[in-house]
Amino acid sequence: MEVTYREAMREAIREALQKDDRVFLMGEDVGRYGGCFAVSKGLLEEFGPERIRDTPLSEAAFVGAGIGAALGGMRPIVEIMTVNFSLLALDQIVNNAATYLHMSGGQFHVPLVIRMATGGGKQLAAQHSHSLEGWYAHIPGIKIVTPATIEDARGMLATALADPDPVLIFENSTLYNRKGQLAPEAGAVDIERARVHRAGRDVSLLTYGASLFKSLDAAAALAEEGIEAEVIDLRTLRPLDDETFIGSVTRTHRAVIVDEGWRSGSISAEISARLMEKAFYELDGPVERICSAEVPMPYASHLEQAALPNVERIVSTVRNVVRTHG
Amino acid sequence: MEVTYREAMREAIREALQKDDRVFLMGEDVGRYGGCFAVSKGLLEEFGPERIRDTPLSEAAFVGAGIGAALGGMRPIVEIMTVNFSLLALDQIVNNAATYLHMSGGQFHVPLVIRMATGGGKQLAAQHSHSLEGWYAHIPGIKIVTPATIEDARGMLATALADPDPVLIFENSTLYNRKGQLAPEAGAVDIERARVHRAGRDVSLLTYGASLFKSLDAAAALAEEGIEAEVIDLRTLRPLDDETFIGSVTRTHRAVIVDEGWRSGSISAEISARLMEKAFYELDGPVERICSAEVPMPYASHLEQAALPNVERIVSTVRNVVRTHG
Amino acid sequence: MKPVSSRGTRLPVGREHALHLLRTMLLIRRFEEKSAELYSAMKIRGFLHLYIGEEAVAVGVTEALEPQDAVVATYREHGHALARGIAAGPIMAEMYGKQEGCSRGRGGSMHIFDAKTRFYGGNAIVGGGLPLAVGLALAEKMRGTNAVACCFFGEGAVAEGEFHESMNLAQLWNLPVLFACENNLYAMGTALALSETVTDMTRKAAGYDVRAEAVDGMDVLAVEAAAKKAVAMVRAGNGPFLLELRTYRFRAHSMFDPELYRKKEEVEEWKKRDPIVTFAGRLEDEELLDDKGLQGIETSVGAEVTEAVAFAEAGTWEPSDQLERFVYSDRRE
């Protein structure tokens, strides 16, 4: 059946709530308002205020309460409206969620799931538009997943909830209205492996989140020119599935990384560095990166679009990479 | 004369307070206690409570107040005890300090300096020991400096205060007691360029902060074996001085990066990626990274030492890099 | 516009000033009604938060401020910007994303900035402006001026740690901050009673020994009077003051809000207290205004809004190659 990314995510939450009494959803406006991106619409009516908890504007407290509830045996799903606001809860995420298992010598683990919207493209400007998922991937002790497809929107939550450790789910807000087919029996998916979405021999396009679709469009355009790009959705940014993307580059000998985050110290830098370390002698030319411009996101549409990765930039970059190192 | 890093930093603060009425120091225990690392000892007596301001435990508020005071025409020096606590103020740093110039279309700039201690090695465990300066370097709109030498401890603050935009100064806490010679006329230093501390033809050792001294010791040991390592102190992590380190690698054709931060998505990943992009054809072999193990810092000394970069690891890594790609 | 009847006692302010207050509120109202239209017409994008219903708050409080004072507002700040005297044209152009906008099109509706009037935005992080206002006030105090910093924020922000830390710091250091809490009873879809155990903001303020007063935010004269008293105390060096302005948002939180969380009747009840209609009615009762006079104001306000739109339409796009400007300052000191 055809569903939107939003509906797939909602169904995943609903299923989790139905299957496990320990699961509950909490965050700002997840209940009466229906969620700032309408993901949780209808869930309050279905599950009641005990399990669909509207919180005050207190990111640090309700994220910390999620950690505590997880320590106390529950399986909380904490929703933070957007990644920029998650900075208010970063102390709890980095100093507590990521460290408790280690500081306690393995006695206490934190089975917490935090969901948040990320990304630009909606003209929300410098305090609502960033893609910090790659930045979060720097932190040991947490896992970072970035569902791009309908299947992953539907399937990653269950796996994240089954994980004994904190998992952060980043949902690119431009994907919520995206439609796609979903098998009726669709369910949990792994959060370990990257996925090859399109096979190709000439170059590897390594990407995740909303950039996956820009990369697939670019690959289609490039195919017209006879350039076959292999498109890989990383899916999980921490831990990274080196094996899959290194395997791909070992076949194509060229790589371009497409990442909506800022360039410096990005996850794309990490991937490039790993290719340097583990596939240097396989490379026909330097690995290139296409990232967002290093500016706080501007409001004006033409400037925002200029700041974000786009199909044209991917196509021309790949063209160069393939032609120059033919 | 011989001074400690701590004294050099204190002298820099004192000079700034003497020279410019707009400058003041604020933070937890900077006054009566004398600073948690005794950097500001004596300054309260000399400058009084209006300019040496003890704050409550309110990182978000006093960092935000620093931004506001800077907007209001002052030149605040805000001290955050350690980088882990700065996460409580990250909203103010990322969403306000880094964005105000841009969001206001250039109308309002934020001449703010934030100082904080960073780094491990003192058995302070998982909530007091991290090196997040490279992580901060991901954020456009702020500048990141990491004084390693006595000269830089003495000279970077004045330059940071003269900068119209927010500058974060990261002081590795293991350096405070380090002694060194300081010219009586020592003063402001640039915060644009990396610095070559030791010339060498065989390999470039790119590092910053406390790792500079480990790298210099390693270089000395390697020289015994006839391996000449060029040691570069990056000094400023944002913006990075590509020219200097790429120039060096263009001569040595080999590079090893030493970074006390966690490996994934680190500043060392960024440097490796830039070498990939701008010096690929100059490289005789893959750029290697020596970083801290990706664990919340353990308390036990032997585990902490195993987690941090050390001279032995640097020596053996360089040896491999040079030998294998002879 | 048919005034609802109101028992008019003699006005505490002169006719001219009264008409000025009315005109400013009406300008905000018409400006935002036009903005909503332009949003549907896709001329304005991103988030658009309307202030309709709350005009008396921005107008009354801003009247109490001097040019040297600093203002920090929220993402719902068109009203504050207009009341502060920022021209409608540059504000509209900002929402169009044109470089003639007051933030050169970099900020949009949520980030109106203006150095001339010391308007420090336009902050879209709930509570995020509070520490800034404390710092602006600290700067004034250290520089020995008598300027104050005024921070507008919603009642939803009171739950944030930054509110708590800012209130304590401002009082601890006896700083000239006017905390203007716009209590419109909802934070997006969350009613105050569902987010705070203590819903009386003056009791919250007591937890910091910060002086506070609650005032009817639908009555521009009451707001102005209370704000003048509060600002006078703050300016005199008595430390911060929290003014709770009890008001209501007539429109949705933003253009995406289906308003599932409140009843139409509740909205209708509050609309009977429309700050513009009631004030105009009062002026008519007092015979300080007649329909013709009101029409005159409508006409001039309408013209100003039309001009603002024309200004925005005529505006130009900043060349994309300038994208990376304003990340760091061009000049050094």
Added chain:
Amino acid sequence: MKPVSSRGTRLPVGREHALHLLRTMLLIRRFEEKSAELYSAMKIRGFLHLYIGEEAVAVGVTEALEPQDAVVATYREHGHALARGIAAGPIMAEMYGKQEGCSRGRGGSMHIFDAKTRFYGGNAIVGGGLPLAVGLALAEKMRGTNAVACCFFGEGAVAEGEFHESMNLAQLWNLPVLFACENNLYAMGTALALSETVTDMTRKAAGYDVRAEAVDGMDVLAVEAAAKKAVAMVRAGNGPFLLELRTYRFRAHSMFDPELYRKKEEVEEWKKRDPIVTFAGRLEDEELLDDKGLQGIETSVGAEVTEAVAFAEAGTWEPSDQLERFVYSDRRE
């Protein structure tokens, strides 16, 4: 040990229990005196925060808790850990960094953890444990148990936004949290009056409608009685309770503190109220204890501390190749 005289009325508790309280306080005192020694001997490293002078607080409050209750403490938590019943050996071994330590040597003095007694650390971020306690309480409430979560924190933490958000959330959701505020008047070198405008924590609590009471933290019986009352209310479903425990730290903040910020005389004044000396004195006045009895306790406590040190000394170092363990769980669900 010469007791200061104290007007003893008959004790509200039996002799056995009184001696148990005395012994626990004494164990903490001797354990920490030894820890300070071992720090100088470089057996213990990192930060070491001593609880000496505050023993009555941890002992009195913990007496009011049940095994099913959860405890969150600070970096100054040896006292809480010992009072909670964690064996002295594993605590000492933890400070040695040995794998026999209660956190396998990963945590050190600031991060004592123990699953058996539901002791959730050992949190070294001031205020950082408060939201965790709220969440632990939420879990108990949702699971329908009658367990409570007790969070110890210093008065310095009250300035943090996390305190504000946690208090409101706990009261809003009527959660079983005992907020145990250890008011020892200083946050490192910052006196309470220099960090808070309202220094009475019960008034702070009023800003959230959280029930609160202040009690003499130097009197173990007063603390225990107040804590029992508070915990009973919390356990009965009346929501959170804030207990302000007025106490004093006899030693420096940590081993690096030159104590420039307070007068020797002030410390001496407080030492006259030493919770152990005064309680022992009272028991002697009440003829429930004589010097011989006290000696007996000293001897058994001394032996326990000696054993703990021996246990730590005999402990082993976790192999360095295990460094990367405990970043992620080995097992999955």
